[in-house]
Amino acid sequence: MSLDTMTTTEIIDRDAKYTSGVYKKTPVALVRGEGVRVWDADRNEYIDCTAGVGVAGVGHANPAVARAISDQVNRLITVAEGYFYNDVRAQLLEKLAEITPDPLQRSFLTNSGTEAIEAAIKFARGTTRRSNIIATMRAFHGRTLGALSATWKRKYRKPFEPLVPGFHHVPYGDLDRLEDAVRDGDGAAAVILEAVQGEGGVYLAPEGYLKGAREICDRHQALLVIDEIQTGFGRTGRMFAIEHVGITPDILTVAKAMGGGVPIGAAIMRDGIELEPGLHGSTFGGNPLACRAALATIQYIEEHHLVEKAAEHGRYFLEQLKRFERLDHVREARGLGLMLGLQLREKVGKYLTALRERGVLALIAGNTVIRFLPPLIITKDEIDRVVETLWEVLER
Numbered sequence: 001m002s003l004d005t006m007t008t009t010e011i012i013d014r015d016a017k018y019t020s021g022v023y024k025k026t027p028v029a030l031v032r033g034e035g036v037r038v039w040d041a042d043r044n045e046y047i048d049c050t051a052g053v054g055v056a057g058v059g060h061a062n063p064a065v066a067r068a069i070s071d072q073v074n075r076l077i078t079v080a081e082g083y084f085y086n087d088v089r090a091q092l093l094e095k096l097a098e099i100t101p102d103p104l105q106r107s108f109l110t111n112s113g114t115e116a117i118e119a120a121i122k123f124a125r126g127t128t129r130r131s132n133i134i135a136t137m138r139a140f141h142g143r144t145l146g147a148l149s150a151t152w153k154r155k156y157r158k159p160f161e162p163l164v165p166g167f168h169h170v171p172y173g174d175l176d177r178l179e180d181a182v183r184d185g186d187g188a189a190a191v192i193l194e195a196v197q198g199e200g201g202v203y204l205a206p207e208g209y210l211k212g213a214r215e216i217c218d219r220h221q222a223l224l225v226i227d228e229i230q231t232g233f234g235r236t237g238r239m240f241a242i243e244h245v246g247i248t249p250d251i252l253t254v255a256k257a258m259g260g261g262v263p264i265g266a267a268i269m270r271d272g273i274e275l276e277p278g279l280h281g282s283t284f285g286g287n288p289l290a291c292r293a294a295l296a297t298i299q300y301i302e303e304h305h306l307v308e309k310a311a312e313h314g315r316y317f318l319e320q321l322k323r324f325e326r327l328d329h330v331r332e333a334r335g336l337g338l339m340l341g342l343q344l345r346e347k348v349g350k351y352l353t354a355l356r357e358r359g360v361l362a363l364i365a366g367n368t369v370i371r372f373l374p375p376l377i378i379t380k381d382e383i384d385r386v387v388e389t390l391w392e393v394l395e396r
């Protein structure tokens with residue numbers, strides 16, 4: 001069987017028969033990508049405002065990243081971080097320290113976002129010798145049992161209870177409730193917050209919230225974990241969203257866009273956040289292939305000024321989305337950089353389908369929000385195309 005000749009139906013039939021069934025997918029089989037575009041098995045072309053949920057920041061099949069990966073494949077794919085040093089990994093570790101705010105120095109490398117959260121939880125509990133973790137309503141931090149304990153959505157949590165004890169949720173944006181929760185009992189090990197809530201519906205942190213959270217953590221010797229798994233690496237128009245407010249967490253979690261599509265994440269920590277050797281680890285974490293992809297991705301973001309482009313094009317995109325607020329069934333357009341949401345007064349499923357049928361892929365967030373996470377290389381013309389299509393679909 002040749003990859004090029006499989007039809008959509010053949011692909012979907014096989015998948016439906018042999019996959020776990022835990023995903024509810026759109027009936028489109030994507031087989032190729034280039035930059036902001038992707039193609040399905042029937043050769044239909046799409047502008048991709050999903051980018052693999054914000055993963056393909058540097059665009060699909062990015063030539064610089066592809067070259068780096070291909071070189072590393074022929075050099076060395078695997079070196080267990082628990083046993084040996086590696087040149088590429090050492091360079092990535094240094095690079096992460098360089099591009100994050102100063103006190104953030106040391107990284108634990110992972111293969112996904114949820115693992116970066118698991119690491120953050122273990123390093124926080126191990127360092128503080130406290131157990132409580134304070135998270136927020138609408139938060140999404142991942143699906144493994146520790147990260148899921150920090151995630152808010154009842155539907156995701158309920159079937160798997162009891163989850164990890166010691167997790168508490170307070171309303172996002174409410175500093176008084178946060179301080180009460182941090183103070184409770186022996187004091188919290190950590191507060192964990194998204195800089196912009198992504199899966200929950202693209203909600204920006206209210207003015208002063210992240211700074212206030214930093215102060216509360218300092219007052220009560222709790223650690224601040226900022227989850228930038230979705231916002232990191234330029235998405236919001238800064239390399240990291242915390243730069244918009246000038247705070248530094250004790251632990252920063254990153255993943256999605258980090259490897260240009262190759263699975264990699266990290267918990268990046270200041271000096272003094274530590275676990276004894278042997279208390280955490282990962283077989284694949286820190287492997288040279290993923291590290292090389294991440295290095296090439298970061299270098300591409302820097303050399304092509306994608307952070308500045310995300311800021312500029314994000315502003316333009318949001319301006320266009322704001323014009324939809326005059327429609328009766330549109331509640332609000334909001335976003336930061338190229339992390340954008342258009343909230344409707346109804347469920348968005350049928351609009352996502354209509355967009356797709358007209359060649360635009362977008363995401364859902366929190367049921368009523370159409371979310372756009374395009375590659376950071378999206379042009380104004382492409383944004384115009386997306387916005388025109390959105391008018392066709394929403395103006396009934």
Ligand SMILES: *Cc1c(COP(=O)(O)O)cnc(C)c1O
Nearest residue numbers: 112113114140141142198229230
């Ligand atoms: C996607 C995401 C995660 C989970 O990452 P996975 O790689 O899917 O495990 C955690 N936190 C935030 C903010 C995310 O957007």
